[in-house]
Amino acid sequence: MTIGAASTGASPADEASDRELVADFLSGRDEAAFRRLYAAHAPRLFLFLLRLSGGRRAEAEELLQETWIRAAERLGSFRWESKLATWLHGIAWNARREAFRARGPIEAPLPEESMAALPGSSGSAGEARLDLERALRDLPGGYREVLLLHDVEGYTHEEIGILLGISPGTSKSQLSRGRAVLRRRLSGSAGLTGKEAAP
Amino acid sequence: MSEHDGDWTDAERKALDALSREESPPWEVEDRIVHALRRRGLLRPSSDRRGWLALGAVAAGILLVLAGYAAGRSAARRAPTPSSPRFALLLLRGSEPIAAQPAEEAGRVAEYREWARGLARGGRFVEGEKLEDRGARLRSPSEAGDATSPSADEVRGFFVISARSFEDALAVARGCPHLRYGGTILVRPIAG
Numbered sequence: 001m002t003i004g005a006a007s008t009g010a011s012p013a014d015e016a017s018d019r020e021l022v023a024d025f026l027s028g029r030d031e032a033a034f035r036r037l038y039a040a041h042a043p044r045l046f047l048f049l050l051r052l053s054g055g056r057r058a059e060a061e062e063l064l065q066e067t068w069i070r071a072a073e074r075l076g077s078f079r080w081e082s083k084l085a086t087w088l089h090g091i092a093w094n095a096r097r098e099a100f101r102a103r104g105p106i107e108a109p110l111p112e113e114s115m116a117a118l119p120g121s122s123g124s125a126g127e128a129r130l131d132l133e134r135a136l137r138d139l140p141g142g143y144r145e146v147l148l149l150h151d152v153e154g155y156t157h158e159e160i161g162i163l164l165g166i167s168p169g170t171s172k173s174q175l176s177r178g179r180a181v182l183r184r185r186l187s188g189s190a191g192l193t194g195k196e197a198a199p
Numbered sequence: 200m201s202e203h204d205g206d207w208t209d210a211e212r213k214a215l216d217a218l219s220r221e222e223s224p225p226w227e228v229e230d231r232i233v234h235a236l237r238r239r240g241l242l243r244p245s246s247d248r249r250g251w252l253a254l255g256a257v258a259a260g261i262l263l264v265l266a267g268y269a270a271g272r273s274a275a276r277r278a279p280t281p282s283s284p285r286f287a288l289l290l291l292r293g294s295e296p297i298a299a300q301p302a303e304e305a306g307r308v309a310e311y312r313e314w315a316r317g318l319a320r321g322g323r324f325v326e327g328e329k330l331e332d333r334g335a336r337l338r339s340p341s342e343a344g345d346a347t348s349p350s351a352d353e354v355r356g357f358f359v360i361s362a363r364s365f366e367d368a369l370a371v372a373r374g375c376p377h378l379r380y381g382g383t384i385l386v387r388p389i390a391g
Contacts, residue, residue: 039321
């Protein structure tokens with residue numbers, strides 16, 4: 001199946017721009033062309049990896065590098081059967097999964113400042129977002145992954161199934177449980193009430 | 200939508216939607232990735248890279264984005280997509296600005312300049328200027344113009360950047376050192 005029909009919010013104009021960026025890069029593998037491609041996609045990839053890594057910036061930076069190395073190796077064979085952003089997210093996901101298998105999860109507690117450094121975490125509305133970021137960070141891995149992919153990144157259960165190697169039904173049940181855990185952990189805070197979510 | 204089946208309520212959905220989707224990685228990460236790609240033979244050096252390096256020769260005492268301005272013109276020429284939307288980042292004084300001591304001024308100038316250079320390397324930076332402190336406010340053609348006094352919404356400078364989307368522009372603005380010094384940044388799409 002084609003991945004990316006509903007995810008990442010890219011428009012046809014974005015896809016045309018992506019095709020132009022990729023063609024530009026592949027035509028000569030020029031550094032400036034790569035930097036333009038990077039500028040277009042790295043911010044979203046980075047925050048995705050940062051959340052997957054539970055806010056560990058060094059880990060997210062390392063995974064971002066691995067993602068771009070793999071992408072640069074494989075871009076020539078990318079067939080545009082999915083959006084470029086989705087393809088890159090898939091690479092990022094696999095890079096993280098392999099790193100996770102190789103060295104296991106890093107369970108060291110995170111300093112609070114690593115969460116405060118997340119975008120949009122200052123001010124009163126920012127506090128609510130910070131509560132939500134903290135709760136996301138503290139979700140068990142499987143719940144966090146499915147919830148991030150579905151509720152934050154906009155992937156469908158079918159797409160998540162392909163990315164994670166699970167059935168769409170499993171994705172749905174993981175999501176449902178993850179939401180329940182998140183809601184329970186946020187009860188009493190402003191993080192998920194929406195009261196302070198508006199800027 | 201009910202708690203029972205795990206779906207979000209509208210308020211919960213809104214809270215999730217308010218989460219950021221983008222954050223610009225540190226600039227040194229971009230350089231590290233570029234070097235890694237070059238080491239693997241996946242990238243060739245750019246022919247126009249010398250132009251950015253020349254920026255370092257610009258006197259540090261020159262106001263913060265004059266150096267970036269030269270870079271920005273070059274960046275604009277090689278912007279990723281000519282049709283990319285542009286955004287104005289208006290640097291406002293903010294309600295609790297952290298003033299630079301004279302000895303710190305050069306360091307702060309270099310910091311803003313380095314930030315602009317990073318944008319330029321990514322083809323995002325179009326132009327920017329620091330504004331002088333003096334100025335006047337006009338409300339009608341017949342007015343002489345009131346001297347402005349410091350206020351939170353006083354404009355201290357501006358950047359014009361190209362970005363993929365409003366969210367992208369916000370992500371870029373969040374990395375601007377101005378925020379760390381108590382300033383406020385107003386991000387506005389440029390019409391047309």
